[in-house]
Amino acid sequence: MSLFSKQNMEALKTPLGMNNPVTVQVLGICSALAVTAQLKPAIVMGLSVTIIVAMANVIISLLRNTIPNRIRIIVQLVVVAALVTIVSEILKAFAYDVSVELSVYIGLIITNCILMGRLEAFAMANGPWPSFLDGIGNGLGYAKILVIVAFLRELLGSGCLFGYQVIPQWCYEHGYINNGLMLMPPAALIIVGCIIWYQRARHTELQEEQN
């Protein structure tokens, strides 16, 4: 089987669109609310999750035939928690500024449902390489939604992108006001809801059958 067979590429690509972890699988919503008030933490969180899902997927996939079925969730959790802890320790030692910047988010990765969801649904049943691609795909699919939400929230909520003001000052002088709601977590839910709406309206195969 070739490394980039059709099946493998699908594992990588579908999470970006038709099987997006946030909008279709509805995983990782909690962190999508927490870190999307600004673009920078959203991007960092997206990348961190991508790396950790990919690594955890590979490890679980290698162990998948030895894991006792009854404690598989605990095993997955231990692997994820250990990985996150090691990554955070390494960051603290060699990239202290980044680790300060990430602060609580790095710990939040453990609680991200995408990790457990992908480990349980994919890595437990597939080989290491497809699992790796699946992890990358899902991480990027998650990051993509995070970036879209954060872009809208930061632009409309504080008039900035990456912390730099983009809405010109004269708009404010003529009575334009930043939308405070955009900075609150509910705004993220509303935007995610709109994205899901748009995606389902365009792709009728995603819609449940009505009876």
Place this chain on the structure above:
Amino acid sequence: MNTNKNSYTFIYASVMVIIVAFLLAFVSSVLKPIQQKNVELDKKKQVLAALNIFEKDAEAAYATFVKADQLLAADGSVAAENGGFAIENSAVNAEKLPLYVCEVEGETKYVLPLYGAGLWGPIWGYVALNADKETIYGVYFSHAGETPGLGAEITNRDKFQVPFIGKKALNADNEVVISVVKNGKVQNPECEVDGISGGTITSQGVDAMLKSSIGLYKAFLAESACCAEGLECSENSECTVECANEEVVNE
């Protein structure tokens, strides 16, 4: 092999836990010294940030500007000439008061540590006072996990920290008067700073932190400025007496 047997499950779980524990302990102990260095360097950067100094080489800048990290007793007297740096901001109490005596452009500045509670976790920082022990020379705030875009804006230097510069920290009666008020509700610009809209609880946390942390140093800050080194009081031998009188009047 039957992976569903009880014995297998037990052994698997035990082995996994032991391996992970050793791995984490190993990583942690190998990286500890490097992390410790980073933490110290970061603390120095924070002290310098309160003095409005942002040099690339924080180690050298700290050595240049910070003359002593004293430890004060509750009555404001110097208990130890150094050792203040080792005290964590969270461990500061009335008995252990670190004080960074600094010299910037020939003038003495005092940097006090701050520690308080935000919305989601601890907030901390440093405040630099001028030699008069009254007006603020600069501040630095940081936090563990406030909401980005809202409470976390206390780290925004231009928007939140710069407005503190030049404000009065204490009034003539030696009460801490510096306050963070609701955004747009500043009535007394001498000692009030705009809070962050949407970050009300964190703003209130900063307000409470300033009052309680600076309050710990009241005894030290009460010694009138003319007694502090560097002013013209060296020529005025009566200064000490005057100050003492002044205090009595105030009380």
